[in-house]
Amino acid sequence: MTARLVELEPRNAAMAEDAARAAGLTGVQVVVGDAALTDAYADLVPADLVLLCGVFGNVSDADVRATVGHCAAFCATGGTVIWTRHRREPDLVPAICDWFARERFAQIAVGTPADRVGGGVHRHLGRPRPLPSGVTMFHFLPN
Ligand SMILES: C[S@@+](CC[C@H](N)C(=O)[O-])C[C@H]1O[C@@H](n2cnc3c(N)ncnc32)[C@H](O)[C@@H]1O
Known part of the structure; x- marks a missing residue:
């Protein structure tokens, strides 16, 4: 492993x-x-397990969407993505789940709004796409 x-x-x-x-x-x-660079993972994709933890709560909505889009390249068929995101309003979790579905990921588990920290587990049903080189997927926002 x-x-x-x-x-x-x-x-x-x-x-x-x-x-x-x-x-x-x-x-x-x-x-x-820099975890945002696709090149940081080029020799390890497609992976069986991708953890996007501590990222989605610190970047713009557009960057979350872009990063979800890259998951079909990160993840092998049948591979799993686990992500985290706070549930503060505006709650982006429903949109994140929708974006994963559009990228051919099945929803395995998602937390409830009552959870202090939200998170989800999605399984890739599609075939892995090529990972583009030289792409910056997200920028951390200042606190
Ligand atoms: C999990 S996030 C949580 C940030 C949260 N807003 C806070 O203030 O605690 C913080 C972690 O992400 C790391 N980090 C931030 N930008 C990064 C990047 N582009 N690539 C890799 N790690 C990064 C930081 O160094 C830190 O360990």
Whole structure:
């Protein structure tokens, strides 16, 4: 099993690296870099599992839509995407689910508005598309 975590801050990446090693997860690669760049994943796609956690709550709606669009390239047929997003108004979660459906993902699970943090699990039913190189999928918004 090979997994890659891409994190901009070296200190956060070092903590993730330590945690992975402590758990004996030798297949986890921790890369210091920009997670928004498609090139960061070029040699690992299509993947069985894609985690988009801590992203959708920090970028514009248009960037969320664009990133969902790239999931059909990230994900193997039958592969799973797990994502997170807060439920503050305007609640984007219904739109995110709709966007995944348009990209031929089946909805496996989605949290309820009562959850403090929303999230979803979707399975790719389509064939993986080629991942475009040199694309920046999103920009983190200032807090
Ligand atoms: C999970 S998000 C949560 C941000 C939230 N608004 C906060 O203030 O805590 C923060 C993490 O994403 C990382 N991050 C931000 N932009 C990134 C990027 N373009 N590529 C990779 N990691 C990024 C940050 O370094 C941080 O570890």
